[in-house]
Structures are given as C-alpha cells and as structure tokens.
Amino acid sequence: MPAYLVVHAERHGEDTLIEDPNLTVEFVDGWVLFKDRDLIKENRVAVAIPAMQVRRVERVDEDQEPAPQEE
Secondary structure (H helix, E strand, C coil): CCEEEEEECCCCCCCEEEECCCEEEEEECCEEEEEEHHHHHHCCEEEEEEHHHEEEEEECCCCCCCCCCCC
C-alpha cells in the first residue's frame, strides 16, 4: 500500500504518515498534493499541504517506488 511520510519543516517530531491503496503524490505550484488514483479523472485532492511547510516527503511503504521530485 502506498505510504508517504511528510516531514514538516517547523513541527519537528510531528511528522505525518499518509497511506491509502490508491494514493499518488504531486508537487504543483507550491503545494504537495495527495490524490486518490481512482479519482484522478475528477482531479480530486485528498490532502493538500503548502510545500513551504514541508521539509521532505518520503515513500515508506514496502513497494518503495520513488516519490516524484519537485522541478
């Protein structure tokens, strides 16, 4: 199951784990967007975090596909 650990820039020790069987992550216009792969056609976002509040996003599930990098 895709799982991402969001390491916050200022809230040290209060990292957030986001996991869902259909989870994808995108870095768009200063935002980190977590979407449900089944709802991509509808462009629905499950969680949106301002990128400036995030130190890094790590893929931490067993499959370990690399997370997309910010351009």
